[in-house]
Amino acid sequence: MRTPGGLVKRLGRAVLWLLVLVLLLRGVASVMEPRRPGAVAATAKPAVASWPDDEVRAFASDFARAYLTYNAKDPEASESAIRAFVGPELASSVVPEYGEDAPRRAVGSVSVARVLRVDDSRALVTVAAAATGGTRYLTVPVARDARGGLVVSDLPSLAAPPTLASAPQMSGESLPASERAPIEDVVSRFLTAYLAGDAGELSFFTPTGVRIGALAAEHELVDVTSLALVAPAQGRVREVMATVRAKDAATGATYGLRYRLQLVREDRWLVAAVNSSKKAG
Template sequence: MLGLPDATDWEERRKRRAKNDPRGAALPQQAVNPWETAALQLQQQRTAPTPPAARPAVTPGPTTAPWVTVEERSGSAFARRFGRGVLWTLVAAFALLGAKSVLIPKKVPAPLQSTAPVQAGPTYPADEAQAVASRFARAYLAWDEKDPESRAAGLAAVLPDSADTKMGWDGKGRQDVLAVEPGAVTTAAQKQARVRVDVLVRPAAPVARPPAKPGAAPAPTLPAHWIGLEVPVVRAGGRIVVTGAPGMVGIPATGPTAPELVGPEADAAFAELTAEPVTKFFTAYAAGDTEAVTAPGASVPPLPAGVLLVGVTSWTADKGSGTDRTGTARVTWQLGGAQLEQTYRVELTRVASADAQRWQVTAVHGGTA
């Protein structure tokens, strides 16, 4: 009826379900109508305590990632790889440089010299120092017991204010200064210097010696002789002054050994050609009239009166060419009752006129340099 199963069929189905489902066995036996059975099951579900909600079962399926893989373009991949390569290259280069600086210390180069011109400081006024030292030496070594004020006045001009103008002199004796020759200036600290001065003196009193016995010969008087002085000076107030007493020093008896000098190669033919004009020049040189024997425009002052030419001892011309030539002449003069041989370097030039040419002197210098 109405498509529902009959009671017999329903009972058999219930028994089979009870075997498979324990919950089916708990149903009342008298419930044979399916509608009643359904009502009873609904009532049991309402009255039973509600269990905690269970987490819904997840249907197993394929595992999904939280991101989506996207295909990367070729240009982006190349740029990324190139950047990584550059970065690692720099890291390796810095590592190598660091290792090199540890294993091989870098040499510190010497400071470069500036190419800008360096202006030197003011040099020591050597000329002024020599002049002041010469004035001091002349006053210091000249004395006269009858005129002590002259010596004091000469020293006061080159000494500091309020300095002792006696400078150790005992006020006795007499000595004259004939010549003063300043020499080397040796600078020191604090604007000081030491000036060498050679002084030619002539004592006017006899040589000091122990008292002579009665009837002994009088002591001789020393001839003129040179005395060496080293004078201390200082630059103060824009000028040079002597700072104190000097010290006497010895004068070498001989000079140092001179180097061997090689003279120019000689031209015998030219020396023979110019021997006559050179002799005429030295004759006029001693006579006081050189204008006629010198080249046009040359100026050679004559020698002073009292000098006579004995002769040209030798004349050697240097090898060369052109209109200007040079040679060496050895000349003997007579003066002061004696003869004296001297050496000259003579410069010649060729002077030409309409009908002839000749060699004339343009300059003459003493010595061989």
């Protein structure tokens, strides 16, 4: 005979087997289900600073200024300024030796003329310094250590200036006879306002949407000595070279100047650009 206790035991076994079956089915389903690849966070690679960089150029420029400066009244200050850029091994040999009657030397502007990368941590930086007696070119050896520190690693050297080039003067073509008078007129009036620093007047001679700044210091247009086409006349655009004489209102000095002007024809000739490679439409 089946007793209530036996029925409960059988029912319990059935429930247990059912639970085991559910767990097995879930396990199989999880194995068979395609897995999505985990998202990988994109990390920006740190930018690798170029060598030699602007900091190296500035460092070499500061050394050149100190090296070429001399104050006979305080020579120790000049020496200290130079030694601040070098290590102990160069401290006794890097400072220039001056005679007793050596005049004072000063340095104005400095600029980097050229840079030579020797390897990953050394470079030769040639600096042009406007010093007393003329511009001097000084090549400065600069090295960088593992911490990023900079040092003048060897004695500098005096360098030659760039060789003066022999370049032919740009030749031009004559303006078409039918265009010469109106182009000469707009060029003369435009340059009068441009040299005088009259920005408001310039807007009358430029196309809509084009803004050309005027000189900051006032000059007077004396005359336009020549006007020629830089490129053959084409469409409604003309590239002209204007040779002028201009007088500085403050000093009275007269300069010979040459401007490359881009003109565009609308209802009249207008100046679209000054000394620019920009092309008008």
